[in-house]
Amino acid sequence: MPELPEVETTVRGLARHLEGARLVRVTPRRADMRFPFPAGLSDALAGARVTGLARRAKYGLIHCETRAGREATLIFHLGMSGRWRIDPSEIGPHDHLLLETHSHLFALNDPRRFGFVDLVETPALDLWKGIAALGPEPLGAGLTAAHLRGRFRGRRQAVKLLLLDQRLVAGLGNIYVCEALFTAGIRPGRAGGRVSGPACDRLVAAIRDVLERAIAQGGSTLRDFARPDGELGYFAWCFQVYGREGLACLRCPDGKIRRIVQGGRSTWYCPRCQA
DNA sequence: CGTGTGCCCTGACAGC
DNA sequence: TGCTGTCAGGGCACAC
Secondary structure (H helix, E strand, O other): OOOHHHHHHHHHHHHHHHOOOEOOEEEEOOOEOOOEOOOOHHHHHOOOEEEEEEEEOOEEEEEEEOOOOOEEEEEEEOOOOOEEEEOOOOOOOOEEEEEEOOOOEEEEEOOOOOOEEEEEEHHHHHHOHHHHOOOOOOOOOOOOHHHHHHHHOOOOOEHHHHHHOOOOOOOOOHHHHHHHHHHHOOOOOOEHHHOOHHHHHHHHHHHHHHHHHHHHHHHHHHHHHHOOOOEEOOOOOOOOOOOOOOOEOOOOOOOEOEEEEEOOEEEEEOOOOOO
16 A cells, blocks of 8 residues: 555655664566666675665655665555565565565565665665656645646546546555545546646645654554564554545544546546535 | 556456 | 456656
């Protein structure tokens, strides 16, 4: 379930054990995930010290200083089914990349292999293809109603699909777009260009609210990650509309949550209170 | 350029 | 029990 909050939670969980540690060994267990592992990955990172962890959109960033004294960043994307396992009791068929420090083993596990990793020189990180074109972070100062309004202007595409476009806002996925549109009272199928200024105001607030609450929820689950064999990236979250087709709307008395398909993916919303 | 479609991959679940 | 079909949190390539 990796959208922004899950990646944020994952990064925080990894940071507790990885920050400042030295990578004793880095081991791909197959040739590729979605893309081939970078050539020379193991050699480049063996003996490197982890200087810090960060997140940009749905990318996790593991900043390192290599033995050669170069700043390098290991980028990971969790795709649809990726997660990190800490000190797993055994290595399974879907553990595709292992990071070992003196005290812990981290396994990047991803059954569907839609995730991937890449290695870049840290000074060139912002030029990296996945990051260069990203829109503003939704929890940063860059996301404003004016920004959304400007990017929506003249667009006939549904606001739901526009919000999934990482160039417009970085880090939203299917769940939190559905939830934010519900909170803001905006119909997912509304054309971007027809979303009003006040609606953009509500949308910005809703996006922040939904993401912050999800991160807080994930943070509380982080406790579990301290125990051996802990896994990172998944936590329970009580959704208001996501996956609730046919159930009663939690806000209005008579609404029933409806599911439609947009861009080949499910959208859930309340036809009564989302205009 | 904006928009729409199909596809990468495995696993879980519903229905027969 | 075992088969088949459908669907899943993402993003890219490609066609028009």
